[in-house]
Amino acid sequence: TGDGSQPAQYRIxxxxxxxxxxxxxxxxxNxxxxxxxxxxxxxxxNYTPLLDTATGQPRIDPALGVAEPSLSRFDPL
Structure with a gap:
């Protein structure tokens, strides 16, 4: 909805x-x-990275060298 500039304008x-x-x-x-x-x-x-439980910092994928994304699950009912 809207022009897509705000996270609240997105939904599934x-x-x-x-x-x-x-x-x-x-x-x-989003x-x-x-x-x-x-x-x-x-x-x-998600765009929010997965955080390392020991350090609280984004977890970096050792093979790719990038932060791993966190994951969300949506149940339709």
Whole structure:
């Protein structure tokens, strides 16, 4: 919604196979990628990095040298 400049303008809408809206209660959802599992849970990588539990600093992937994203799970019902 809006011009896309604010996180609250993003959300995930979930529809049934027939096209009926099932759920749209996810305001502020701004994620770069989505994945859906067999049970229709939605997983998304966040822009917020995963933090190292020992140091509280972003965890750096040793192979890629970049911060690992945190992950969110959204359940449609």
């Amino acid at each position: 809408d979930v529809y049934t196979p027939s096209g009926t809206l099932l759920n749209s209660n996810s305001p502020g959802t 994620v770069p990628h989505l994945a859906v599992d067999y049970w229709r849970s939605i997983y998304a990588a």
